[in-house]
Amino acid sequence: MEAGVAILIGLFFTVAVYLMLSKQLVRILLGIAILGNSVNMLIFTNGRLTREVPPLIPPHLYVPETATANPLPQALVLTAIVISFSFFAFLLVLAFRAYQELGTDEVNKMRVAEPEHDQTPPQGY
Amino acid sequence: MTPAVIDDTTLYAVLAPFAAAVVAPILTRWFKHNAAWPLALVPALIFLHFAGFIAPVSEGQSFVAAKAWAPSYGINFSVYVDGLSTLFALLISGIGTFIILYAGGYLKGHPQQGRFFSFLFMFMGAMLGLVLGNNLISLFIFWELTSITSFLLIGFDHLRAASRRAAIQALVVTGGGGLALLAGFILIIAATGEIEMSTLLGSPDIIKDSGLYLPIFILVLGGAFTKSAQFPFHFWLPNAMEAPTPVSAYLHSATMVKAGVYMLMRMHPLLGDTVLWTTVLPLFGGVTLIVGTLLAVRQTDLKLMLAYTTVASLGLLVMLTGTSHEKALEGAVLYLLAHSLFKGALFMVAGTIDHEAGTRDITKLGGLRSAMPVTFVAACLAALSMAGLPPFIGFIAKEVLYYGTWGWLELGLPITIVAVIGNSLMLVIAAAVAIKPFFGPKVETPKHAHEGPVLLFAGPVVLSVLGLVLALTAHTTGVLFVGPTLASLTGVFAELDLHLLPTKINAPLILSLITIGLGITLFTQIDKLRALIASVLMAIGWGPDKGFDQFVSGVVSISSLFTRFVQTGKMQTYMLLTFGFTAIAVLVPAYLVDSFPAMPRMPDYRFYEWGILLIAVLGLIAVLVAKTRLTAIVSLGIQGFAVALIFMMFGAPDLSFTQFMVETLSVVILALVMTRLNLSPRDHRSVPQAVLTGVVAVAVGLGLTLTLLAITQQPFDSRLSDFFTEFSRSIAHGRNIVNVILVDFRGFDTLGEIAVVVLAGLCVLALIRVRTKPDEEELAAPSEISKSKPAEVR
Amino acid sequence: MRTVIFRTFAPYLSALMVLFSIFVLLRGHNEPGGGFIGGLIAASALAIFGIACGVASVRRAIVFHPMSISGFGLFIGALAGTLSFFKDQPFMTSQWLIFEMFGVEIALSTPLIFDIGVYLVVVGAIGSIALSLEERETD
Structure with missing residues (x-):
């Protein structure tokens, strides 16, 4: 059951990493969005896959009648989705502001924190 | 003879100088230099306390006292009183009494006299703890405390570069030796299973028989020789004369530099009387x-x-x-x-x-x-x-x-x-x-x-x-x-x-x-002798003291070069290394222990399920090859919705809805930002670069797929999930198990997570609002305050 | 985007979505739904309203600043956890108050308050992000 999704997840990771290794901010952002999805699916699949039975308890019972999908990874992934979205938004705005301030969308040209020709550290006591 | 256990007074005697260190600045503020008189009472009383041990110790008795410190690691604050430690404790407290008095006169009127007393007392306490230390680890802590306090004392006159240099030199040499000592102690503990000096001394041949004698010997000597300024580590001691004279009289004659000798004497029954010992020590000692x-x-x-x-x-x-x-x-x-x-x-x-x-x-x-x-x-x-x-x-x-x-x-x-x-x-x-x-x-x-x-x-x-x-x-x-x-x-x-x-x-x-x-x-003939030695030294021209300077500037240059090498300032390099190592971390151990998964069977998906997977793949490929912003955004949405469908397919409606909403919002905000900016999604990588990054990306993807397959082929431990399923309704009154986990069973986690969401929202707001406009600001208010504040919150 | 049809239609759509989001929030403990999903639906409602009628009217409509709503959500989420102190139980132990009103069983509980807190956090934070980005487009 998991094999097909596992291969798909590998493909997701490949595309995400490939995009994140580019020079353009936009492509990096796209990569981050896909990376979030791939990690979520990785966690989800780790908890094993069960077809079509949500982890709900019928109104007249105290435990589900049949085996349901694993609720634990679902709970983990649910918050992960929202948080990864929040951070995607944060990174998006960060990239947008960086582009505005620095005038470039190429990451290798953003050298404010680590200037190209940094002076040597002071010697002495 | 086994040591007798005594009450905790001796432990308090060791700690008393630390208490005095707290009081000293206050007393000095009140009584000026005359504070030396009441302060000298502290070491005098400690002296009297240890004088009480002279008689029993001279009859061959020894004593121990201990308080648990970190008992799970066997670390105690413990003292061992025998002839050697009594002699040292008497010297430290006795000479200490006069040094405190002397410091009162020597630094009379100095604005920082109180601080000086404080440092002296801290050193005194550390030194007492060292010579009385029974537990090897607490002994080491006091050993390093003497290095640190001597750093403070030598660098007391910290406005002069020579003082700072001497202080750093002493710290590097003696503190570095202390680390060697720690390693030696850990080896002793590992080799013998004993951590208390008194028990070790009870069976003197335990280390010599352990097979780790040589490394222990070298490491302990490393500590002792640096502390006691043996050639070629002797250079820090004359430089330490930059310290005020009370410090030189106390640390660099009577006490601290003797700590190395103390350690050798203390270890003599355990390490001494071997060929190595009687060769190395006389050689270094004689040369020194x-x-x-x-x-x-x-x-x-x-x-x-x-x-x-x-x-x-x-x-x-x-x-x-x-x-x-x-x-x-x-x-x-x-x-x-x-x-x-x-x-x-x-x-x-x-x-x-x-x-x-x-x-x-x-x-x-x-x-x-x-x-x-x-x-x-x-x-x-x-x-x-x-x-x-x-x-x-x-x-x-x-x-x-x-x-x-x-x-x-x-x-x-x-x-x-x-x-x-x-x-x-x-x-x-x-x-x-x-x-x-x-x-x-x-x-x-x-x-x-x-x-x-x-x-x-x-x-x-x-x-x-x-x-x-x-x-x-x-x-x-x-x-x-x-x-x-x-x-x-x-x-x-x-x-x-x-x-x-x-x-x-x-x-x-x-x-x-x-x-x-x-x-x-x-x-x-002293004048001739002096001239002769001076000319010989001139001819040699290099000494360990100069070597220390070269060492320090060498360390700075090498770390600078290394930093430049590791921190290239190119994000692409960082990311490439990060993902490259991720791939290695996933693939190499699996290869080494041969834990690759078995060939999976063809999953029995229905045709529409294959369709959903296909849509996801198509979405991914579309993002990769997209030529325009709009195509890229739409393709991103496609793969996201496909993920939502996959969640739905495997019984996770909550996830599916959430994913659906999030993808919609992602596409909306991405569109909002991208339409404002001329950010092109086209790839500018050269072909070799694209191949390299492609290889890394495929390695990461392949590694994670294999790992995931290997994991899912293992039997599944469902205890945790079963617990939640079983008690969701009976304890937490909820029929949606996922929601019950979120808001009840693991509610504390969720609280942390929503705090993260709030923070992300705040950060976005701050990022959008903060503007740097130096020009306007200078025009409006060219004052000092506004210049020092480049960012303005709108 | 700002067609007449969209502008006329959007307020009603948004209102319906907010209503639906509250429904999803409240049923969340027993059926699919909950604070996260409800919050996202409501945030989307704000975003749609903002695109259609301008951010200023959204800000007028929700009265408070979205981040204040978010902060308030975090506050009541934490507060819901402290109620258990009154019964001398550890932080976040759930408390239930189940009673009948007009023949309907009503269950009030601290997890419900907590879920409302989650809802408000998500509406506020995500809504704030969406609105501030839209604002950039209109200014």
Whole structure:
């Protein structure tokens, strides 16, 4: 059951990493969005896959009648989705502001924190 | 004999100086320099406490006391009181009393005097903890505390670069040695399973038999030699003379530098009396002795001369300890006692001369005899003891140590020759220090010299007189102090009979006479000797001191180069390395332990399920090859919705809805930002770069797929999920298990997660609102305040 | 985007979505739904309203600043956890108050308050992000 999704997840990771290794901010952002999805699916699949039975308890019972999908990874992934979205938004705005301030969308040209020709550290006591 | 357990008073005695360190600045604010009087009571009381141990210890008893500190690691705050530690504790607290008084007079009116007292007390506590330490780990902590407090004391005058350099040098050398010591201790603990010194000493051969003797020996020596300034680590000690004189008198003569000797003596029953020990220690000690005395002769600064003779004395002590010969060890103990007394006194004398006459260069001093009579007497007594003349303790020490070296068969002759040369040069220095400033015609000094206050001369007088008294009562000294200490070194308790004057003419007496004769001859030629040594040193041109500077600047340059190498400033490199290592971390261990998954069977998906997977793949490919912004955004949405459908497909409606909403919002905000900016989604990678990144990306994807397959092929432990399923309704009254986990079972986690969401929202808001507009700001308000505030919140 | 039809239609759509989001929030404990999903639906409603009628009118409509709503959500989420202190139980132990009103069983509980807190946090934070980005487009 998991094999097909596992291969798909590998493909997701490949595309995400490939995009994140580019020079353009936009492509990096796209990569981050896909990376979030791939990690979520990785966690989800780790908890094993069960077809079509949500982890709900019928109104007249105290435990589900049949085996349901694993609720634990679902709970983990649910918050992960929202948080990864929040951070995607944060990174998006960060990239947008960086582009505005620095005038470039190429990451290798953003050298404010680590200037190209940094002076040597002071010697002495 | 097993040590007796005593109450915690001794533990509090060790901690008392730390309490005094807290009080000292307050008292100093109230009483100015007179605070020294009440403060000196603290070490005096500690001295009295340890004086109470003299009688039982001299009968061969020993004591332990302990408080649990980190019991799960076997770390206790524990003390072990025997002959050796009693002698050291008495020296530390006794000399400490006078040093506190002396510091009161020496730094009179100094704005930071309270801080100085504080540092001194902290050092005193650390030193007491070191010499009494029973638990190896707490002993190490006190050991490093002495390094740190000595750093603070040497760098007390931190506005001068020389002070800072000396302080850093001392810290690097002694602190680095301390780390070696820690490694040695850990090896001891690993090899023997014992962590308390007292139990280790109970079975002396435990380390020699363990097979780890050599590494333990080297590491312990690394700690002891750096602390006790053995050649080639001797250079930090003379430089430490940058410290105020009370520090030099206390740390660099009587106490801290003796910690290394203490460690060697303490370890002697465990590590000593092996071929390695009796080869390495005498060698290093002997070289240090000769080098130290020769360098001392070269100096004209009183403190530096004394500092180099301290190096030499430490070398002598190490050399004697290295013989493992009972009589030589006895000489070492006696010399240790004598040296602490006369060197402490002489340092204080040097400080007093400096303080009162304004210089401590012996070429600019002379005829102070009449101006400073009390100091003069103290200086003479101490110098006679240092020179090894009767009737002083220094003489007895020299007699006994000659007896020991002469009687030591293996290397007796070379050791004796080294000792004789060293001692005669020591006599030269003693003479130079005592005679040159006080005798001869009166020389005009920068300050008008006169006798210092009682705070300044109390210490030197008491210590130098003590050197006389202990010698006059030689038998009692031997029974009370030397005998028990020697017992700690040899492990055998024996009665000791010391005499002030030799009973018959024997080899040591002849050697003494040779020493004195040689010393006096050399003293008459001191100026020639000094010039000779200076020219030799000039010819060598390089020393460990210069080496330290090269080492420091080398470290800075190498770390700078390394930082430049690791932190290229190119994000692409960082990311490439990160993902490259991710791939390695996933793939290589799996390859090494051969945990790759079995070939999976063809999953039995329905046709529409295959369709959903296909849509996801198409979405991904579309993002990759998208030529325009709009295509990229839409394709991103497609893969996101496909993920939502996959969640739906495997029974996760909550996830599916959430994913659906999030993807919608993602596409919306992405579109909002991208339409405003000319950000092109096209790839600008060169072909080799694209291939390299592609390989890394495929490796990561492949690795994670294989890992995931391997995991899912393992049996599944469903205990946690079963718990939630079983109790979701009965305990938490909820039928949607996912939601119950979120808001009830794991509610605390969710609280943390929504806090993260709030923070992300705040950060976005801040990022959008903060504007840097330097031009407008300067126009509006060209004041200092607005310039220092480049960012403005709109 | 700002067609007449969209502008006329959007307020009603948004209102319906907010209503639906509250429904999803409240049923969340027993059926699919809950604070996270409800919050996202409501945030989307705000975003749609903002695109259609301008951010200023959204800000007028929700009265408070979205981040204040978010902060308030975090506050009541934490507060819901402290109620268990009154019964001398550890932080976040759930408390239930189940009673009948007009023949319908009503269950009030601290997890419900907590879920409302989650809802408000998500509405506020995500809504704030969306609105501030839209604002950039219109200014």
